[in-house]
Structures are given as structure tokens and as C-alpha cells.
Amino acid sequence: MLILRSLIIGLSLFAGAVHALETSNTSTTTLKAYATTLGEAAGNNQWQQLWKRSRDNGVFNPQGEQPRFTVTQDKVPDMARTTLSSATSVTAQDTTQALYRYEFSAAIGTAAKQPLKALCLLVDWRTLPAGTAPNDSSHMGSVSLLQIFPCP
Template sequence: MLILRSLIIVLGLFAGAVQALETASTSPATLKAYAVTLEQAAAGSQWHQMWKRTRDNGAFIQHGEHPRFTVSQDKLPDMARTTLGSATSVWARNSTQALYRYEFTTPIGSIASLPVKALCLVVDWRTLPAGTRTDDAGAMASVSLFIALPCP
């Protein structure tokens, strides 16, 4: 009985220590610092999953009113890295996501047939434990680069 009680207490302490990063209570400066590390440390599989979700969302379909890219697809990986590493603004979204935005000098896409110059990239930080150092590249391996879209 004492062993079971001790095990429950230890598990409770461990569960509290691995809470996901709450983006709403994290400063934009800290979210940007995490993104800089993620941009440098993200593996090809993380980028691949993001581009798959982006494609599945219709961002590469060249007709329609939905948000879609108009620049050539070979330019987008560098643009996404720029957005993540040098975001000009960041907003918390849901409880564990953040939206990073970077505005380029020329249009990169369109929404409802109107040209837009910004790229928005959504990152889901739910697998990053709260309190992780912003420069901890090893902790970035499970972070989800969620989706990239042209945005106003």
C-alpha cells in the first residue's frame, strides 16, 4: 500500500513537470526565441509534414478564393524558414499553438483574388514541456510545424 501511494505521488509530480507549453501565457518574445531555435533544429520530416498539411489544405491549388500561394513552390521552403526565424509578429492561438507572420516585399499569394505579401506559419508547441530553455535544440524534435499559408 505504501509503495502504491508513493508511486501515485511520484507520477503526479512527473505529470505536472511535463505540462505542455501554454502559448497564451508565454510572451511573444519567448515564442519568437523558441521559433528561432526550431527553425535551426527542425528535421526534414517536420517540414515534410507541414507541407503535406499545407497541400491538403489547398494552398497550392491555383484557382479559387481560398488562401493560396502564387510564388513558385521552390521558393517556399526558404520563405517558411525566414518566417519562422525572423517573424515580425507572433500570436498565441488555441492553447498550445502560435501563429508566426512575416511580410515579404512582393506578393506571395492571394486570398479572395486579392494579393497578399505575408506568410503565416502555425506551430503546435504541445509536445514542448513548459519551462524548456528557448535554445534547447534537442527539445524541438517533436514540435509540430503545423501549416503554412499566405495571410493578410
């Protein structure tokens, strides 16, 4: 009985992965609409995971050649939400990821001593079922906010 239950769960997870949102086949307009919904619906855990990965990647370190923020850390959450709601551009990455970019009027970071005005936020949509309406927030709690960094 336990083996059968495990098999059913495994198959349902596989089926879910097969039907995940494929960003390469999704229009920029739709990807932007999904991001707006995500920005409004993302929970604390999603944001906390993003901030942890960001700290691990050094984007909040005051020193180094890596892309890093020069604005105070307390401004970055609002800038991230602005990027999701008003992305200047969206680029599909891999199969289920999209890179959202928003350009601010002043420098927000630096990399190799060059000022950077844009914020990039990488989102993994693999847990969002294909065909989900862009304004449907019911599945947004499982979407991964992967990386955030200042970019050219």
C-alpha cells in the same frame, strides 16, 4: 505487469501534457526565440508533414478563392524559415499553438483575388516541456509545424 507498465506510460504522457508550453502565458519575445531554434532544428519529417497538410489545404493549387501561394513552390521553404527566424508578429492560439507572421515586400499569394504579402505559419508547441530554454533544440523534433499559408 503489462497493465502496470501501461498505467505508468499513460501517467507519464498525461504529466507531460500538463507541463506543456502554454503559449498564452509565454511572452512574444520567448515565442520568437523558440521559433528561431525550431527553424534551425526541425527535421525532414516535420517539414514533410507541413507540406502534406499544406497541399491538402490547397495552398499550392493555382486556382481557387482559398489562400494560396503565387510564388513557386520551391521558394516557400526558405520563406517559412525566414518567418520562423524573423517573425513580424506572433499570436498565441488555443493553449499551445502560436501563429507566426512575416510580411514580405512583394505579394506571395492571393485569396479571393486579393494579393497577400505575408506568410503565416502555425506551430503547435504542446510537446515542448514548459521551462525549456528557448535555445534548447533537444525537444524541437517533436514540435508540430501545423499549417502554412499566405495571409493578410
